[in-house]
Amino acid sequence: MASRHDNNIQLNEDGGLRHFLTIEGLSRELLTQILDTAESFASLPGRPVKKVPALRGRIITNLFFENSTRTRTTFELAAKRLSADVLNFNVSTSATSKGETLLDTLRNIEAMHSEMFVVRHNQSGAAHFIAEHAAPGVSVINAGDGRHSHPTQAMLDMFTIRKHKPDFTPLRVAIVGDILHSRVARSQILALNTLGVTEVRVVGPRTLIPTDARTLGVHVYHDLEDGLRDVDVVIMLRLQHERMDGALLPSEDEYFQLYGLTNERLEVAKPDAIVMHPGPMNRGVEMDSEVADGPRSVILQQVSYGIAVRMAVMSMCMQTHKSGELQNGGQS
Amino acid sequence: MSDLHTFLTHNAIIDLIDGMANVLQTRLSDHRIDNPAMIGIHTGGAWVAEHLHRALGLDEPLGLLDINFYRDDFTQSGVNPQVRPSTIDFDVEDRDIILVDDVIQSGRTIRAAMNEIFDYGRPRSITLVCLIERSGRQLPIQPDVAGLQPPLQTDEHIRLNGPDQLSLQISRSRKPRNG
Amino acid sequence: MSISILGGRLIDPANNIDGQLDLHIQGESIVAVGEAPQGFVAQQTIDASGQIIIPGLVDIAASLREPGYTAKGTLETETLAAAKGGITTLVCTPDTDPVIDTPADIEFIHRMARKLQQARVLTAAALTQNLEGKQLSSVAALKAAGCVALSNARKPLANTLVERRALEYAATFDMTVFLRPEDRHLHAGGCVHEGVVATRLGLPGIPSAAETVAVARDLALAEHTGARVHFRALSTGGSARMLRDAQAAKLPVSGDVSAHQLHLTEMDIEGFDARCHVSPPLRTLADRDALRQAVADGTIAAICSDHQPHDPDAKDRPFPETEPGISGLETLLALTLRLVDEGVLSLQEAIARVTCGPADLLGLPYGRLSAGLPADICIFDPRDHWRLDSSALLSEGHNTPFEGWEFNGCVTHTLFNGRLVFHKN
Numbered sequence: 061m062a063s064r065h066d067n068n069i070q071l072n073e074d075g076g077l078r079h080f081l082t083i084e085g086l087s088r089e090l091l092t093q094i095l096d097t098a099e100s101f102a103s104l105p106g107r108p109v110k111k112v113p114a115l116r117g118r119i120i121t122n123l124f125f126e127n128s129t130r131t132r133t134t135f136e137l138a139a140k141r142l143s144a145d146v147l148n149f150n151v152s153t154s155a156t157s158k159g160e161t162l163l164d165t166l167r168n169i170e171a172m173h174s175e176m177f178v179v180r181h182n183q184s185g186a187a188h189f190i191a192e193h194a195a196p197g198v199s200v201i202n203a204g205d206g207r208h209s210h211p212t213q214a215m216l217d218m219f220t221i222r223k224h225k226p227d228f229t230p231l232r233v234a235i236v237g238d239i240l241h242s243r244v245a246r247s248q249i250l251a252l253n254t255l256g257v258t259e260v261r262v263v264g265p266r267t268l269i270p271t272d273a274r275t276l277g278v279h280v281y282h283d284l285e286d287g288l289r290d291v292d293v294v295i296m297l298r299l300q301h302e303r304m305d306g307a308l309l310p311s312e313d314e315y316f317q318l319y320g321l322t323n324e325r326l327e328v329a330k331p332d333a334i335v336m337h338p339g340p341m342n343r344g345v346e347m348d349s350e351v352a353d354g355p356r357s358v359i360l361q362q363v364s365y366g367i368a369v370r371m372a373v374m375s376m377c378m379q380t381h382k383s384g385e386l387q388n389g390g391q392s
Numbered sequence: 393m394s395d396l397h398t399f400l401t402h403n404a405i406i407d408l409i410d411g412m413a414n415v416l417q418t419r420l421s422d423h424r425i426d427n428p429a430m431i432g433i434h435t436g437g438a439w440v441a442e443h444l445h446r447a448l449g450l451d452e453p454l455g456l457l458d459i460n461f462y463r464d465d466f467t468q469s470g471v472n473p474q475v476r477p478s479t480i481d482f483d484v485e486d487r488d489i490i491l492v493d494d495v496i497q498s499g500r501t502i503r504a505a506m507n508e509i510f511d512y513g514r515p516r517s518i519t520l521v522c523l524i525e526r527s528g529r530q531l532p533i534q535p536d537v538a539g540l541q542p543p544l545q546t547d548e549h550i551r552l553n554g555p556d557q558l559s560l561q562i563s564r565s566r567k568p569r570n571g
Numbered sequence: 572m573s574i575s576i577l578g579g580r581l582i583d584p585a586n587n588i589d590g591q592l593d594l595h596i597q598g599e600s601i602v603a604v605g606e607a608p609q610g611f612v613a614q615q616t617i618d619a620s621g622q623i624i625i626p627g628l629v630d631i632a633a634s635l636r637e638p639g640y641t642a643k644g645t646l647e648t649e650t651l652a653a654a655k656g657g658i659t660t661l662v663c664t665p666d667t668d669p670v671i672d673t674p675a676d677i678e679f680i681h682r683m684a685r686k687l688q689q690a691r692v693l694t695a696a697a698l699t700q701n702l703e704g705k706q707l708s709s710v711a712a713l714k715a716a717g718c719v720a721l722s723n724a725r726k727p728l729a730n731t732l733v734e735r736r737a738l739e740y741a742a743t744f745d746m747t748v749f750l751r752p753e754d755r756h757l758h759a760g761g762c763v764h765e766g767v768v769a770t771r772l773g774l775p776g777i778p779s780a781a782e783t784v785a786v787a788r789d790l791a792l793a794e795h796t797g798a799r800v801h802f803r804a805l806s807t808g809g810s811a812r813m814l815r816d817a818q819a820a821k822l823p824v825s826g827d828v829s830a831h832q833l834h835l836t837e838m839d840i841e842g843f844d845a846r847c848h849v850s851p852p853l854r855t856l857a858d859r860d861a862l863r864q865a866v867a868d869g870t871i872a873a874i875c876s877d878h879q880p881h882d883p884d885a886k887d888r889p890f891p892e893t894e895p896g897i898s899g900l901e902t903l904l905a906l907t908l909r910l911v912d913e914g915v916l917s918l919q920e921a922i923a924r925v926t927c928g929p930a931d932l933l934g935l936p937y938g939r940l941s942a943g944l945p946a947d948i949c950i951f952d953p954r955d956h957w958r959l960d961s962s963a964l965l966s967e968g969h970n971t972p973f974e975g976w977e978f979n980g981c982v983t984h985t986l987f988n989g990r991l992v993f994h995k996n
Contacts, residue, residue: 069842076470084771093473100458100477109511112461142461162888184773185843186889206891207773246773270770271778375461376471 069191077376079191081202082209083250091254095219097372102219102365104141114375115144121174122148123165123190124203125181130340131203135178138370147174162186163193170195176378177201184208184243199377201370207243213338214247216369218255220362221293224334228255234287234329235278236263236319237297237346240270244338245297253277263287264319267308284319289328296321296337296346312345321347323354334358399542399550400560408523408539409440413447416490416521416537425488425517431455433505434476436494436552440523444492455480462504484513494552496522496538499531524550524560572614572989573597575607579619579950583626584919585927585939594624596946599988603942617984619950626926627659627947627985629938630903631720631827632749632803633878634896635661635692636967638679639668644880644967646680649900650689652966654993656901657949657982658876659690660930660937665697666724672697672708674716681717689992691937691947695722695749698737704728707740714744719933720801722749725850731788738798747799747933752785752810753851762891764854768837774891777852783809790817793824801932802826804877806851808861815870825932826870828862829877830906831897831972833915835859839972843890846972849877850895863915866924873929876903880968898968902959904951905978912979946989955981 070085072078077090104110120139122132132148139146151165169177176199179187184206191200204210218228225231233252239245239262252260262273263281273280281287288294303309321335335347335357343349351357400408420428429452432441438456445454460466460475491505502520509515525538528546544550544562553559574596581592581604588604595603595611602608630653636644653661663680665671671680677694684692696718700706704727713721721741728734741748758781763769765776786802790813793800805811805826814826831849836856840847847853865871879896886893907925910916916924930938937947959976961969985993 093471097471097475100461100475103477103479107512111511113507114461114463114466118467161884181889183889183891184775185891188843189889205773205889207775209773243773246771271765271776272767272770275767275770372471375466378467378470 069188077373079194079200080211080373080377081187081191081200083211083214083247083254084209086254088254088256091215091218091251094215094369094372094376095222097376098215098219098365098368101141101368101371104368105364111141111143113143115139115142115378118144118176118378119172119174120144120146120176120178120374121169121172122146122203123151123169123177123179124149125151125179125186126204128180128204131180134366135201135203135370138367138374141367142371142375144374147172162189166190166193170198175199176374178203180204182206201373201377204243207241207246209247210243211247212366212370212373213244214251215373216362216366217248217295217336217338218251219365219369220336220358221334223361223365224358225292228252228257231257231293232259232261232291233257233293233295234261234263234281234291235295235297236284236287236321238268238299238303239264239273239297240268241300241303242297246276248295249276249278261287261291265309268303284325285328288325291329292333294321294326294329294333294335296335296341298338298340299342299345312342316345320345321351323350326351326356336362339363395564396561397563398559399562402558405523405558405560406443409443410447412521412523412537412539413444416444416519417448419519419537423517423519425519428488428490428519429455429482429484430490430492431457431480431505431509433491433493433501434458436523436554437492439552439554439558440494441492444490444521452482455482457505457508459501459504459508462508464500464504478508480512484509484515486514486516489515489518490521491518492521494522495524495526495550496520496533496535497526497528499529499533502533503531523552526550573612574615574617574946574986574989575611575613576617576619576624576948576950579622579624581624581940582919582922583940584923585626585931586941588940589919594940594948596948596986596989599945601940601942601944601946604940617950619984621954622950622952622983624940625657625922625949625951626938626940627949627987628657628904628925629660629927629929629935630658630876630878630900630925631662631695631873631929631933632829632875633661633663633900634666634880635663635878636880637667637683642882643885646683646692647687647689648965648967649878649880650684650687650692652898652900652964653690654985654987655965655982656876657904657951657985657993658900659947659949659985659987659992660693660935661690662693662695662719662933664724665695665722666702666726670697670702671695671718672700672702672713674709674712677713677716677718688987688990690987691945693935694718695720697721698723698741698748699728699733702726705733707737710741710744710746714746719935720747720749722803723751725751725753727753727755731792734789735792735796738792738796738800742796742798745799747801749801749803750789751803752782752789752805754781754784757781757784762848762852762895763840764837764852766837766855768840772840772843779807779809779854779858782807782851783813786810786813790822790824793817794822797823799823800825804829804832804851804875805862805865805871806832806854806858808858811861811865811870815865815868818870825872826865827873827875827929827932828866828871830874830899830903831877833859833863833866833874833910834906835972844972845886845888845890845893846897846970846974848886848890848893848895849897863910866910867916867920872924873932874903874907874924875929876900878966879970880966881970882967883969886970896970897972898964898966898970900966901964902971902973904949904982905959905980906973908953908980909978946986948984948986949982950984951980951982953980955979955983957981
């Protein structure tokens with residue numbers, strides 16, 4: 061069958077980034093370039109003027125079909141720090157069910173000359189769909205689609221890891237919790253494997269681990285202690301309350317008993333292991349306060365790096381022409 | 393690119409920079425600047441600044457600037473795959489800055505660098521030092537100290553290579569480059 | 572009008588015929604296979620040299636969308652599409668609007684089809700009122716009005732008790748019941764097979780168990796009630812296995828498979844391709860191969876189009892929000908012949924699966940070329956190599972993942988009731 065290559069849809073003819081929809085199909089070099097570019101922005105908060113003029117005059121639209129004040133605010137801040145103008149569209153899914161299709165919404169907004177869409181939607185594949193229908197010169201950034209992908213979150217998690225452990229190759233990383241429903245986990249697994257870590261583990265009860273999880277490139281553990289043994293990085297995933305309703309788990313209490321992170325349980329991990337959480341965190345469910353506020357937690361850093369990473373992705377995607385080999389002497 | 397030839401080699405360039413340091417020193421005294429801080433523009437300017445910084449014996453660590461996100465043609469060229477973070481570890485506010493670049497041509501790089509410096513704070517003064525000053529200015533920006541002013545045609549390009557062994561190369565391309 | 576079809580290879584699996592034989596038609600009926608009858612003069616001849624003459628195809632599962640969903644298709648457009656695909660008899664699904672659950676609904680369809688004269692449209696009437704799965708429909712009246720089977724389309728029956736009663740009642744009137752085996756709780760809002768691709772793309776999955784649980788339950792009820800049960804659109808190897816065992820135990824049960832399930836798998840969903848969103852979902856290579864085996868050994872006696880034309884909007888959305896279904900009338904024969912190319916079936920077996928196979932399941936006198944029967948003929952050129960261009964489909968629905976596929980064998984003539992309803996230029 062003449063299949064469509066969703067990976068190549070992200071890249072323009074030069075191999076540069078046009079859309080940022082999923083980690084899948086992106087090279088180690090490209091991911092590293094995103095991290096390196098983010099470095100340039102990570103120091104901005106220390107300056108009086110925290111902006112760079114790179115995207116001045118450009119319009120970036122936040123197209124959020126799923127509510128999320130946190131993520132939207134981060135993207136908005138990132139866009140503003142690049143000196144871009146920001147439009148916010150909170151399209152509740154009930155509005156689109158009143159007749160206006162997703163495509164119609166997109167065309168209406170494109171008419172306002174926005175060159176970049178940051179899209180969050182509750183259906184997997186939504187960002188791809190929008191990218192496939194985007195006008196030439198328009199870029200799409202996936203801020204989370206259903207259970208499929210949340211690539212900017214994965215990249216800021218990689219950035220955080222690299223700050224503490226500059227070399228990815230020897231690392232063992234454990235991701236604990238509801239992998240089945242987690243777009244963050246899927247993207248993290250892809251990023252970690254592409255960046256060449258030694259091992260990725262997923263830890264959780266069978267009801268929360270997807271069928272054929274091994275095909276994602278992970279080792280599956282159902283016992284927390286086994287899963288954490290000798291790891292360098294522990295990533296805890298948020299447990300959504302609905303999971304109890306869906307007969308996936310009996311209670312948050314039992315979940316914490318089996319999979320909640322405490323300092324005691326962390327002892328089997330490497331002594332310098334770091335603890336991460338993509339947020340928002342449920343204290344007493346995924347981890348207790350001792351760990352959350354303890355010396356190994358880098359959760360607050362993740363939040364602050366989120367802006368730098370998103371600035372990097374946005375500036376890499378936003379181009380009107382393809383970039384050739386650049387030399388600083390080009391415009392001395 | 394055709395017709396590439398080496399214009400100046402490492403030792404000659406170091407001598408040139410030493411000469412520039414002397415001229416700069418005089419100028420700083422004339423203007424009563426006694427505690428300047430130096431900023432070099434990536435990548436060529438940074439290499440020159442390293443030598444200049446040593447020659448002047450400055451205490452303050454050398455600041456480094458990547459002007460990628462301040463370029464006025466950013467959305468045409470996009471992000472340089474080798475973009476480096478800017479690091480200025482001193483307070484720019486009310487400081488006398490020596491800004492160093494390798495080659496000045498159109499003047500846009502210097503404008504971008506100055507815009508970026510002002511986002512760090514408001515300096516008291518900026519003294520511009522360039523290794524090579526050549527024709528092709530598109531903005532009213534001139535160096536205060538220049539090492540050499542070689543006469544070049546519009547289709548000729550000069551470039552500093554480094555970092556360990558510095559060399560200046562001149563090449564001629566078929567199409568005149570937009571400087 | 573009298574017509575002779577000359578010079579072709581005639582394959583009629585029902586009568587065990589495969590040879591260079593002519594076919595002679597008088598009015599609406601076949602008068603002879605081979606030698607023309609004495610005194611027969613053909614007013615028109617069709618030169619079929621180099622081509623293959625087979626019975627017009629019998630497709631026992633096609634959604635023709637009229638009445639009620641005419642944006643997706645009408646009886647006129649879809650019977651035209653059927654004719655192009657060499658299909659002369661269609662059994663349409665009851666999920667129209669209104670649902671086919673009264674004699675008047677059946678009469679409407681028959682009347683429209685008679686007027687159009689492009690294909691024979693038979694009906695599978697609703698098993699329950701309004702397809703709601705709770706109350707029995709008037710089976711006796713529906714049978715009297717001419718429906719050939721009962722079906723609850725893709726809607727669930729309320730519970731096993733209703734299913735038992737419905738099977739018993741249908742058995743009273745010797746009606747075959749089409750069942751789509753799917754446990755709606757295990758289906759749980761899924762849209763793709765629960766497997767490797769669902770895991771990677773983060774799409775909600777439908778486990779194979781959703782189908783096999785239902786097949787097991789339905790087989791038990793079929794055995795208990797003695798009803799004739801036909802499983803519609805099987806998608807798993809497990810179902811094929813259970814069906815085979817049930818047939819070996821002499822239960823009057825049968826099954827069919829949609830043509831696309833014999834070629835595509837979950838891997839084809841790469842890139843969230845909504846053209847591959849079908850129900851039941853495309854499953855694994857192992858399932859596909861098991862279904863092929865079941866078709867080859869006759870456990871599954873019919874290959875259907877499972878035709879579901881859609882308006883463009885229905886597929887132009889994020890994958891989970893799209894409507895499932897493929898516009899399949901014009902690729903039924905091509906996909907079936909492809910199985911011959913791939914060594915799954917012999918040519919005679921392949922033709923049987925789309926002619927007498929489905930016809931015999933419902934006891935219909937079609938799908939064969941016997942003298943006295945309606946002259947429903949399909950002539951195709953096996954040497955014709957062609958490429959599918961979805962924009963050239965006659966169906967109102969252009970939703971097909973076989974866009975760009977290359978096939979050997981193209982229909983050149985279709986005759987329905989002795990009338991030429993399709994002729995390739």
